Amino acid sequence: MIKFSDRVSDLHPSAIRESFKALSRPGIISFAGGMPAPETYPNKQLAEIASDMLIQSPVIALQYGITEGYAPLIEQTKRRLAAYGIKGDGNSLIITSGGQQAIELTVKALINEGDGIVCENPSFIGALNAFRSYNAKLYPVSMEHDGMNIDELENVLAGNSGIKLIYTIPTFQNPTGITMPLEKRKKMLEVAKKYNVFILEDNPYWELRFAGEGVPAIKSMDNENRVIYAGSYSKTISPGLRVGFLYADNELAEKAVVCKQVSDVHTPVLSQMLISEYIKRHDFDEQIKKSAKLNGEKCAFMQSCIDKYFPKSVMRTSPEGGLFLWCDLGEGVDSKEFAAKCLERNVAIVSGASAMPDISQKTGAFRLNFSMASGGSIEEGIKTISEVIKEYGR
């Protein structure tokens, strides 16, 4: 028995990552992953770019790169964010190995063991586990139909010392699919200012809107560099390339660079070049629009199947974008057991339990990804889940 460090001794593999291994089972229908539809990957264009880069710029592509990231991609990313109202005064953008690393670097740089982080309840397990891996204390705040309950947030901040960070996924939240409206975003920023805490705005899905009106990022309203912005190309080009970014106060970004140096030195240059050249050579906005439209069609179809097969008592969210929706069977159902029963019938879902900041919290909720499966599989999978629901007498 190895004695592990205190920070990770209780840390367990992400249920989502682990369920990923089951996905190679023949005939499995997966609503578990968080990836864009494979048919949207611009693989032919990327093949051409990869070949060009390795032939024309082999030393840049294969040599060590600087930790901050590939300069053209940094500039392109800043320009894209500026077009959405996110200005960079006093901020630096660094390229990270996926959005996940932007989260980890933030925690490593800011959080001492025992420091507090406010999280949406439920929230993204990858971030929750990153927080846990530095022994942060998690303060869950309820999600309402329109995002984090701001009154509850204020109570938590007023009643507890040592909180340094509010973690939020304001747009098409993982796992619920919920989007926080503008007024609530403003209030969150005000509250953060009042209690002098940072906001980590994790926004990997926001460009994948298929319904409703766009809402400005919290970062776009931030005039004192209080918002740390994590973004990603995983949901718009490819998750496998592992390219994300962190946009934050110069001083914080500089410290994140030092942390990244000891973590992986830099994000693979070829991955960064692929994204950069893709954006340069092709119509990235059109690609995102197509991808979002496809997701929207799949989401609408999944919702219609849910409404057809699930009992009316099952709550579901109505996302306007992103990759996920959230169902809740209510009390008396153990979501882990429920997910296991679905997997026995070859349908993979993510149990709500894995999204709870407080791991002892009971829940009958689960997350469904709607971007990956095809139409026929969506209906078959939802029907199968409905049969498992019946076993619970719902």
Place this chain on the structure above:
Amino acid sequence: MIKFSDRVSDLHPSAIRESFKALSRPGIISFAGGMPAPETYPNKQLAEIASDMLIQSPVIALQYGITEGYAPLIEQTKRRLAAYGIKGDGNSLIITSGGQQAIELTVKALINEGDGIVCENPSFIGALNAFRSYNAKLYPVSMEHDGMNIDELENVLAGNSGIKLIYTIPTFQNPTGITMPLEKRKKMLEVAKKYNVFILEDNPYWELRFAGEGVPAIKSMDNENRVIYAGSYSKTISPGLRVGFLYADNELAEKAVVCKQVSDVHTPVLSQMLISEYIKRHDFDEQIKKSAKLNGEKCAFMQSCIDKYFPKSVMRTSPEGGLFLWCDLGEGVDSKEFAAKCLERNVAIVSGASAMPDISQKTGAFRLNFSMASGGSIEEGIKTISEVIKEYGR
């Protein structure tokens, strides 16, 4: 002023990584980096593979992969290590984002703040900073002409509690280029056993031997999974792809996987496929041999230039492989100032100060990389350094 976490508040950028930024200066001669010669990169072969993979296996290449790594590459790596006597019983191999990440995951999983790590003095700054970033306590042990002083190691272990790990680069050490002979490796393993500490064997250079006889890895003599082995494809195929590996006790490797999930989810699949297919399609051993031969020629030439231009009082090592040699001007020279003076004259070297586990330790030593520069540049650069040495009255 942001209040950073205690673990990173005193952490500064790696001098090596920072000096990397100066390398774009026109006319600069760099002996600073730690990369293989660009002319050895198999870029054309990699271009073909990249295109093939993205066309033939787009979903594998661009989708999320499993955290442990791309299965074919794991098997290939294990086979290569087995051929060198490193058997895998009770061990698991995971792919990491460069060898650097193998080091960081080990520390994160094992070391509490204040736990001790024994390091060679001098040692690799990337590892030292990774240790510092978790507030480990560093115990430097002197380097002799044939590696770590084992008597001193035993004294340190006997005299201090809370030490969990010995960190060593036994072959073509960074920064000295020194290789530890078999007998000393055996003794280190015995001492580690006696005091019940782990050994982290960092071995990224060992295949790049151009003189002398191969020495077995410490891991190959380890019958109780005490040795954690970190390896890399950075020095044999390409550093920019960021592909390394960790080979360790099953239980430790499993915890490292959990840590990797929160860090970057997985190493980019395309990077892993490029390495895997390159090994499958081409004669990797021949490629390594060619690369080592070229390094050997450059090293010999650099040594002849040193012997021609430097005063006899300057100590230098005689590496049998790897990428670095180490020079020492002795007392009374501040290596940081010396490196800065060289950089003023457009020659980049790495100051010995950055390789000291104890940052307050004075040194007149510096590291020279011999793989990157061309012959003419090597002579010109060494001559320029010799002029700076003269300024110190040597």
